[in-house]
Amino acid sequence: MKAAVLRKVGEPLTIEDIEILPPGENEVLIRTVASGICHSDYSVAHGVLRSPMPIVLGHEGAGIIEAIGPGVTGLKIGDHVICSLSPSCGVCPMCLEGREYICSEMTKTMSSGSMPDGTTRLRNGKEVIRQLNAIASFAEKMVIPAGSAIKVRDDAPLGTVCLIGCGVTTGTGAAVNTVDIHPGDGVAVIGCGGVGLSILQGARIKGANPLIAVDPVQEKRDLAMSLGATHTIDPFKENLEQRIREITGKGVHFAFEALGTMRTINDAYSILRPTGQAVIVGIPNLKEVYELPVASLFAEKEFRGSVYGSSRPKRDLPLFVDWYMKGDLKLDEMITKRIRLEDVNQAFEEMGRGEGARSVIMYD
Ligand SMILES: NC(=O)c1ccc[n+]([C@@H]2O[C@H](COP(=O)([O-])OP(=O)(O)OC[C@H]3O[C@@H](n4cnc5c(N)ncnc54)[C@H](O)[C@@H]3O)[C@@H](O)[C@H]2O)c1
Ligand SMILES: [Zn+2]
Ligand SMILES: [Zn+2]
Structure with a gap:
């Protein structure tokens, strides 16, 4: 599959043909439909946020489940999902307090560019490729922790509601949850x-x-x-x-x-x-x-x-989708451009100049 890989800070992402492994225990394989480009992707590419490399960036993803790993409950092939930044493990001290947005598994996946168990599902030949936030949505397919795959209603356009995966939940949640x-x-x-x-x-x-x-x-x-x-x-x-x-x-x-x-x-x-x-x-x-x-x-x-809008992803992501569908959250207006994966470097340059609100990579 095609993916945009960061090999060196400050250099353009390279479009590579890489392999994706099947989903492991409590993981799902998703066909990526769309991914927004967030400033945090830009910050990793420019070394403001440090990360191991090579890594596939992208974390504002949405798509359709294509395969389910062992042990996954509550999700099935064909479900429409938005990727949550937090795997919401449900058993760490933060999740137990209802603070899934700062789940201990998330802090691990953010710094390591891997799944919570420290491994990744992406390879280029023998080379291990990391995946930003255990997501890596700058790729045609994603294997992510099942807890990060948030099922949403089928009638919501994934090419727009993908923004709810990061920017919208982070921002709207900061205003409605954090304070x-x-x-x-x-x-x-x-x-x-x-x-x-x-x-x-x-x-x-x-x-x-x-x-x-x-x-x-x-x-x-x-x-x-x-x-x-x-x-x-x-x-x-x-x-x-x-x-x-x-x-x-x-x-x-x-x-x-x-x-x-x-x-x-x-x-x-x-x-x-x-x-x-x-x-x-x-x-x-x-x-x-x-x-x-x-x-x-x-x-x-x-x-x-405020982290990830102080959100409870399973409650808030579908809620924000409803708010969009009702017209209370205006998301189409925030999308300046829809682009192909190959145009990701140009979108980064525009972000650096403060141009446009969101560019969205479309995979179909
Ligand atoms: N806390 C979290 O959980 C979380 C999650 C996602 C993103 N983020 C962070 O949020 C930040 C914003 O992300 P984004 O994707 O909206 O970025 P963006 O690049 O789309 O937007 C940044 C905006 O700041 C404007 N700007 C530049 N200089 C300015 C100034 N001096 N005063 C006011 N505005 C100025 C730019 O014109 C641009 O409109 C980034 O730092 C990102 O890493 C935080
Ligand atoms: Zn983000
Ligand atoms: Zn947790």
């Missing part, structure tokens, strides 16, 4: 790519007002307005803090950061009202250190992260 937004709370979203626009839509659903989109790219600010923002700010041309105070008076209740740079993390904390919360969703280089002005804690300001 408690009340109608009329002021919210700012810094960085309006696939994740940021999903945060924005979650905040809109929760009744945030004003809902302020911050992005230097005009196209993104326009898109944010059409998806429910009440105001936009260009952080390169306007004074962010001053504009936020003009719009909100004292600052925002919630500032979501969705890019992962120290500049935008700092921006998020700087625009809070007393008791406001900065929610860091973007993933910076893991060596970065943030200096927190301690005095600000006495205004009860909070600084926190």
Whole structure:
């Protein structure tokens, strides 16, 4: 099968013909229908997030189950599924607390580029190829842990709802699960790519007002307005803090950061009202250190992260599909381009320039 392989940081992915092994115990084989391209794929390709190589990237995948490994329950051949970042093992301490989004198996698969047992199902001849997040959706087929295969309704277009596999769940979940937004709370979203626009839509659903989109790219600010923002700010041309105070008076209740740079993390904390919360969703280089002005804690300001939208994937992914089908979550508008696997490097270049919200690789 065809797959896009990262062999060296900073170099283009190579399109290779590789083998995929049959699914092992508690694993499923999926024919990939579509995969979104997330900034985290870009961050691995550029060394911001470190990973073993060679590796097939891609984790915002959706497809149809073609084979089932031993021990799999609740899934069958022909099921339409979205890939979840978390295998939700159900037995680790985090899963037992209902925090499947931070399942201990997920932390393992993320750093090792392998299945939870440390092996992978991809080969090029004798060479072992890793699979990002135990998924690897930049390939025509995927073998993933059964817990990561979330069955969704058959009438949902997989070429669109694949975004729910990462960006939409991460963003919408950050707004509806991680924090408690009340109608009329002021919210700012810094960085309006696939994740940021999903945060924005979650905040809109929760009744945030004003809902302020911050992005230097005009196209993104326009898109944010059409998806429910009440105001936009260009952080390169306007004074962010001053504009936020003009719009909100004292600052925002919630500032979501969705890019992962120290500049935008700092921006998020700087625009809070007393008791406001900065929610860091973007993933910076893991060596970065943030200096927190301690005095600000006495205004009860909070600084926190959000992982995979604090979601319970089996509950939330089908729910977000329903919200899309009802028209509450607008996903088609977030897809700037549908591309072939061969065009993945060009899509990365566009992402680097901040162009387009989401590119989706279509396999049919
Ligand atoms: N926490 C999680 O669980 C999780 C999951 C998935 C992705 N992520 C992270 O979320 C982040 C966003 O991912 P994405 O796919 O939406 O990225 P993206 O590249 O699609 O979007 C980033 C946006 O930031 C904008 N931007 C650039 N400079 C800016 C500035 N100074 N101020 C405001 N906006 C600016 C760009 O124009 C672009 O619109 C990445 O760091 C990604 O790794 C986190
Ligand atoms: Zn992602
Ligand atoms: Zn678990």
